[in-house]
Amino acid sequence: xxxxxxxxxxxxxxxxxxxxxxxxxxxxxxxxxxxxxxxxxxxxxxxxxxxxxxxxxxxxxxxxxxxxxxxxxxxxxxxxxxxxxxxxxxxxxxxxxxxxxxxxxxxxxxxxxxxxxxxxxxxxxxxxxxxxxxxxxxxxxxxxxxxxxxxxxxxxxxxxxxxxxxxxxxxxxxxxxxxxxxxxxxxxxxxxxxxxxxxxxxxxxxxxxxxxxxxxxxxxxxxxxxxxxxxx
Amino acid sequence: xxxxxxxxxxxxxxxxxxxxxxxxxxxxxxxxxxxxxxxxxxxxxxxxxxxxxxxxxxxxxxxxxxxxxxxxxxxxxxxxxxxxxxxxxxxxxxxxxxxxxxxxxxxxxxxxxxxxxxxxxxxxxxxxxxxxxxxxxxxxxxxxxxxxxxxxxxxxxxxxxxxxxxxxxxxxxxxxxxxxxxxxxxxxxxxxxxxxxxxxxxxxxxxxxxxxxxxxxxxxxxxxxxxxxxxxxxxxxxxxxxxxxxxxxxxxxxxxxxxxxxxxxxxxxxxxxxxxxxxxxxxxxxxxxxxxxxxxxxxxxxxxxxxxxxxxxxxxxxxxxxxxxxxxxxxxxxxxxxxxxxxxxxxxxxxxxxxxxxxxxxxxxxxxxxxxxxxxxxxxxxxxxxxxx
Numbered sequence: 001x002x003x004x005x006x007x008x009x010x011x012x013x014x015x016x017x018x019x020x021x022x023x024x025x026x027x028x029x030x031x032x033x034x035x036x037x038x039x040x041x042x043x044x045x046x047x048x049x050x051x052x053x054x055x056x057x058x059x060x061x062x063x064x065x066x067x068x069x070x071x072x073x074x075x076x077x078x079x080x081x082x083x084x085x086x087x088x089x090x091x092x093x094x095x096x097x098x099x100x101x102x103x104x105x106x107x108x109x110x111x112x113x114x115x116x117x118x119x120x121x122x123x124x125x126x127x128x129x130x131x132x133x134x135x136x137x138x139x140x141x142x143x144x145x146x147x148x149x150x151x152x153x154x155x156x157x158x159x160x161x162x163x164x165x166x167x168x169x170x171x172x173x174x175x176x177x178x179x180x181x182x183x184x185x186x187x188x189x190x191x192x193x194x195x196x197x198x199x200x201x202x203x204x205x206x207x208x209x210x211x212x213x214x215x216x217x218x219x220x221x222x223x224x225x226x227x228x229x230x231x232x
Numbered sequence: 233x234x235x236x237x238x239x240x241x242x243x244x245x246x247x248x249x250x251x252x253x254x255x256x257x258x259x260x261x262x263x264x265x266x267x268x269x270x271x272x273x274x275x276x277x278x279x280x281x282x283x284x285x286x287x288x289x290x291x292x293x294x295x296x297x298x299x300x301x302x303x304x305x306x307x308x309x310x311x312x313x314x315x316x317x318x319x320x321x322x323x324x325x326x327x328x329x330x331x332x333x334x335x336x337x338x339x340x341x342x343x344x345x346x347x348x349x350x351x352x353x354x355x356x357x358x359x360x361x362x363x364x365x366x367x368x369x370x371x372x373x374x375x376x377x378x379x380x381x382x383x384x385x386x387x388x389x390x391x392x393x394x395x396x397x398x399x400x401x402x403x404x405x406x407x408x409x410x411x412x413x414x415x416x417x418x419x420x421x422x423x424x425x426x427x428x429x430x431x432x433x434x435x436x437x438x439x440x441x442x443x444x445x446x447x448x449x450x451x452x453x454x455x456x457x458x459x460x461x462x463x464x465x466x467x468x469x470x471x472x473x474x475x476x477x478x479x480x481x482x483x484x485x486x487x488x489x490x491x492x493x494x495x496x497x498x499x500x501x502x503x504x505x506x507x508x509x510x511x512x513x514x515x516x517x518x519x520x521x522x523x524x525x526x527x528x529x530x531x532x533x534x535x536x537x538x539x540x541x542x543x544x545x546x547x548x549x550x551x552x553x554x555x556x557x558x559x560x561x562x563x564x565x566x567x568x569x570x571x572x573x574x575x576x577x578x579x580x581x582x583x584x585x586x587x588x589x590x591x592x593x594x595x596x597x598x599x600x601x602x603x604x605x606x607x608x609x610x611x612x613x614x615x616x617x618x619x620x621x
Contacts (some may be wrong), residue, residue: 062527063615083531090529097618101524105242115528117235162528 004037006170006201007059010151012068014054014224028054030224031068038169041196042203043215051224052205057087059203060093060172061085073169087225090119090159094163094200098175100155102147103197108134108158109143133161137191153184162193171195173204189214204220236534240541243514249547254510258550259557261500261510262594266558267565268496270582272489274566276482276577283478286360286440291453293439293460294471311435312469319439320458324447329359329440330424338420340396341388348419351427351436359440362415366391367407375426378403382410398422401432401494435442449473460503503550504601511543513603522609523617532610539606540599547598548591554592 016017028051036042044052057063058070058170061077070077072088112130134143137157156176163171171207177185193214196202204211212218220228244251295310316328332351352374370377378396385408387392394405430435443452450473457471522535559582566580
């Protein structure tokens with residue numbers, strides 16, 4: 001069954017050490033088992049501090065579990081070196097954040113190019129692909145603009161274009177509509193479901209019931225444990 | 233690599249004011265290094281030209297000892313008498329030129345006052361070039377003639393064809409020389425015999441001996457030294473080949489250069505610390521951005537390279553500007569020295585190795601200063617960096 005799963009968590013614990021001397025332990029995840037099927041659209045819901053973002057970071061190989069195993073396409077993430085993890089994040093995963101997190105010094109085009117720069121894609125090919133993606137999110141006219149010159153919705157669309165730059169298999173979005181009004185948010189969601197229709201596996205952490213509405217599967221987390229797992 | 237370069241440049245341009253201030257720190261250091269080192273070079277170049285003009289087959293006899301360090305040859309102020317005829321019998325000794333410096337009272341054009349007079353034997357112009365702007369030099373055995381420095385000629389309003397009274401004796405002005413002769417323009421040259429008559433002494437302040445063709449210069453110098461000690465019964469004169477004098481002067485200039493370079497190096501060190509400070513601030517400010525770059529797949533080495541390029545570029549920018557300003561300062565110093573001192577104690581020029589060295593070094597200072605901040609950036613935990621507010 002492993003081959004169906006793009007990412008799989010087995011009894012995963014994640015404990016953060018916080019505070020001045022890192023003496024305070026925070027258990028963000030407590031023994032999570034989860035398989036995300038290829039092509040799935042999964043929504044993760046739950047109160048603040050329940051471990052949603054941590055779950056997303058682990059799925060995206062941005063972090064390693066404290067205990068248990070995270071398998072990305074069958075490969076144990078804990079056993080991989082930092083460079084190998086960076087490569088997975090670069091080629092296989094796309095991240096979208098609540099606060100857009102665009103590089104303030106780069107234009108919309110430059111931001112979309114960024115993952116391809118790190119991947120070593122030649123300039124000509126990079127520009128072609130970046131323009132194609134900006135066209136797809138409806139920002140062709142805005143490619144020279146800096147993030148500060150774009151609205152929130154536009155910035156998030158740039159961020160989605162950036163996440164799709166290296167044609168990832170897995171798109172991870174952390175509250176992508178959290179900072180947007182509902183209409184702009186809907187536009188962003190349709191981009192996400194469009195990507196999903198193209199075959200990209202999408203995982204969205206959200207408070208937004210509308211997101212949960214379009215997902216194939218909804219997960220509820222509380223206190224670092226999955227408390228509900230329903231197929232739509 | 234080229235694309236990471238682009239990201240680095242954008243980062244610098246984004247915080248323009250801070251980047252510029254940091255660059256100024258490096259600029260000051262490099263300016264100091266380039267200006268001082270090239271000034272030293274200018275001195276060495278001028279010294280080298282003087283020696284080449286005089287010729288390395290010339291041996292000097294001076295009062296006192298040739299010391300090391302800054303002392304150099306003994307002063308011209310203690311004249312000595314010498315038996316020229318006996319000296320010319322020493323094996324290898326060719327032409328002998330004699331010089332004497334004295335202060336004399338001069339009257340001309342309704343003005344009067346003390347001037348430095350240089351008494352020379354008739355053949356002295358075969359030892360060093362005197363650049364004439366007007367008239368001619370002395371002929372063999374000529375008496376009662378004078379060559380004025382340009383400044384003196386202007387001051388007195390007299391040129392070739394005029395007359396000056398030196399210690400109340402008339403001298404026909406036969407020529408005017410310029411500072412390119414490496415003699416001060418505010419002096420007056422007369423035949424040695426005349427000067428000796430005027431001052432009532434047979435003494436000279438310097439003897440120049442050209443080594444006859446086919447003889448070794450340092451061996452001949454040794455023979456002259458032996459002769460002087462035997463004939464005078466004491467070691468009150470020193471004999472130096474141009475090679476030795478040149479070496480002593482170069483060594484002195486070398487020490488001076490290293491000293492000045494060291495001071496300039498401290499300025500550069502301070503500039504480097506400025507770069508480090510700016511880069512640490514940049515890393516802190518851009519923690520979140522670093523997190524995002526890691527999230528989209530930047531490797532640690534790529535993150536480090538971006539910050540290293542940023543700091544190296546700041547160093548290089550300071551280096552380019554500093555080299556430009558430093559060499560301009562040298563140019564101004566050489567120009568000012570010529571105006572103020574009237575002689576060619578400095579000669580302008582900047583060597584390519586200094587330019588390339590300064591540019592390379594400034595980039596290196598920037599990059600080394602950026603090393604720790606870049607490492608800090610590369611080592612950031614991506615999750616913590618993303619969470620950073």
